Amino acid sequence: MEAKRLRTGSKRGTVAIGAFAIIAIFTIILSCMTVMILEYTRFAYNVKSADETVAAKAKENLAVQASTSGDQTTFTVTNTGSTTSLVIGVYAVNPSDNSPAYYELNQPVNVGLLGEKTFTIPHSISDSWQVSVLTSLGNVFWKSQPSGPVGPPEPSQRDFIYDKFDSGLDSWTYWGDSGYSLTLDSGTGQPSPSARISGDGFVVNGGIQKVADISSWTGTGELTLSFNWRAASGTSGSSVTNAQLKIEDVNLGTQLYAETLVAGGTTDTGWRSYSKDISTIVKGHVSIRIILYLHDGWIANWNQQNWYDNVRLTGLSL
Numbered sequence: 001m002e003a004k005r006l007r008t009g010s011k012r013g014t015v016a017i018g019a020f021a022i023i024a025i026f027t028i029i030l031s032c033m034t035v036m037i038l039e040y041t042r043f044a045y046n047v048k049s050a051d052e053t054v055a056a057k058a059k060e061n062l063a064v065q066a067s068t069s070g071d072q073t074t075f076t077v078t079n080t081g082s083t084t085s086l087v088i089g090v091y092a093v094n095p096s097d098n099s100p101a102y103y104e105l106n107q108p109v110n111v112g113l114l115g116e117k118t119f120t121i122p123h124s125i126s127d128s129w130q131v132s133v134l135t136s137l138g139n140v141f142w143k144s145q146p147s148g149p150v151g152p153p154e155p156s157q158r159d160f161i162y163d164k165f166d167s168g169l170d171s172w173t174y175w176g177d178s179g180y181s182l183t184l185d186s187g188t189g190q191p192s193p194s195a196r197i198s199g200d201g202f203v204v205n206g207g208i209q210k211v212a213d214i215s216s217w218t219g220t221g222e223l224t225l226s227f228n229w230r231a232a233s234g235t236s237g238s239s240v241t242n243a244q245l246k247i248e249d250v251n252l253g254t255q256l257y258a259e260t261l262v263a264g265g266t267t268d269t270g271w272r273s274y275s276k277d278i279s280t281i282v283k284g285h286v287s288i289r290i291i292l293y294l295h296d297g298w299i300a301n302w303n304q305q306n307w308y309d310n311v312r313l314t315g316l317s318l
Contacts (some may be wrong), residue, residue, distance in 0.1 A: 059083035062111065062141040066131045073125040076118045077133055077141075079111040086110050086136040090121055091318075093130040099158065100318045101216050108136065155220075158317035160212045161290070164310050165195050172208045172311075175291050180206025185307060190228040190271055194309040197294060200301040207293020208308060211250055215286040216317045223282065223315035226275040229261060230307040231294065232268040239263035240302045242294055247278065250287040257281045271309075279315070 061081030067074055079085055087109040093100045103121050111117045125131060132142040163170035165184060172195055174182040179201025186193040197206050217223060231243040243261040248254065257278065262269055282288050290313070294306045 056083055057137045057139055060085050060135060060137060060139045060141075062087075062133060062135070062139075064131070064133055064141050064143045066125070066143055068125050068127060071124045072120050072122055073131075074118060074120045075131075075133065076116065077109070077111050078116045079114060082113070084110065084112050085139075087117075087119075087133045088136050089134040091132045091134060091140060092123075092125045094126075095128060095130060098156075099216075102134075102318050155218045155316040155318050157314060158216070159312060159314045160214055160217070160317075161210060161311060161313040163210075163312075165189065165193050165308075169195060169208075170210075172210045174206070175209035176206040176293055177201060177204035179204050179296070180294075182208055188230070188271075188307060190309045194228075194230075194307045197306040198304075200303075201296045202299050204296050205244075205293050206296065207244070207291055207306065209289055209291045210311075211287060211289050212313050213287055214282065214313075214315075218316040218318055219279075219283055221279070221316045222277040223279040223313070224275060225278050225290065225313050226273070227292070227311040228271055228273055228309040229292065230269055230271045231262050231305070233304045234267065234302040236265055236267050238298075239295075240298060240304060241266055241269065242304075243269075243306050244291075244293050244295060245274075246291040246293070247281065248289040248291065249285050250289050251285075256285065256288065271307075 059082045061079070062085055063078040063080055065076040065078075073090075075090065077085075077087060087105065089105055090103045091100060092103070103123055105119070105121070109117050109119045130142060132140050134140050163172065165172075169182065169184055172182070174180075180197055180199030183196050183198070184193050185196035188194055188196075195208050197208065199206060214223070225247075229243055231241050233241040235241075242263050245257075245259045245261060246255060247257040249256055259276075261272075261274065290311070292306070292308050292311075294304055296302075296304055
């Protein structure tokens with residue numbers, strides 16, 4: 001009797017374990033199916049969203065008018081399409097050299113279906129320039145082509161600065177303290193003439209500076225600063241023969257980068273070349289100041305001098 005009871009209990013245990021295993025397998029299968037359904041739903045939603053964006057872009061159509069008065073340009077945008085449009089920026093292209101500029105709106109302008117909106121940007125754009133508006137969907141509508149969207153202008157390589165000092169200082173000005181001065185030196189260069197810093201002082205800096213507007217830089221790819229330079233003095237001791245580079249944000253007045261090109265060890269470096277990709281240094285800034293200079297920290301006059309030539313800043317521009 002006791003053996004019979006044990007066999008009956010064993011059978012019941014086996015049945016229970018089997019039932020538990022079936023439930024566990026069913027639970028795993030159900031979980032896998034749930035994950036698959038969720039992933040498919042997410043994929044279908046993304047496909048649907050992309051299709052809706054393409055369809056919405058095709059429905060956009062804006063007529064653009066623009067006029068300039070003083071230091072402002074006023075745009076009137078009429079929605080002739082079949083969907084609401086959100087204007088987020090303005091393109092302007094100089095027809096003489098096809099150099100473009102882009103102005104992002106501080107506040108996007110919503111142009112309702114069959115509606116019209118007028119807005120003003122704090123920039124003077126010549127009436128001879130080609131102008132357009134950019135929508136949040138990526139369509140660009142030009143004043144000269146109001147009947148349909150076109151793609152944004154292709155970026156191209158541009159020199160934001162390229163100064164060879166062939167016939168003058170090319171808007172470079174003196175930077176630093178009293179005691180040193182900036183002159184055009186016709187006796188040396190790559191080739192001559194070149195910009196020269198010379199003089200004497202004690203605990204002073206003397207150099208050249210120029211502001212570069214990089215607002216039309218795409219922010220992608222390299223932004224290369226290059227130039228030829230030479231430093232000389234009457235001694236190779238300490239760091240008397242020196243040359244320095246500094247880059248500042250014009251609007252904030254903050255230093256973005258500093259580098260010592262040479263610090264002693266020679267009385268004359270001869271002409272040398274410098275090249276650096278500064279894209280990561282200046283990204284997010286629209287106006288920068290490039291400063292090339294020497295430091296004089298000695299009471300004695302060591303006849304310190306710097307020369308600069310072929311200063312170039314180049315990168316992709318819209």
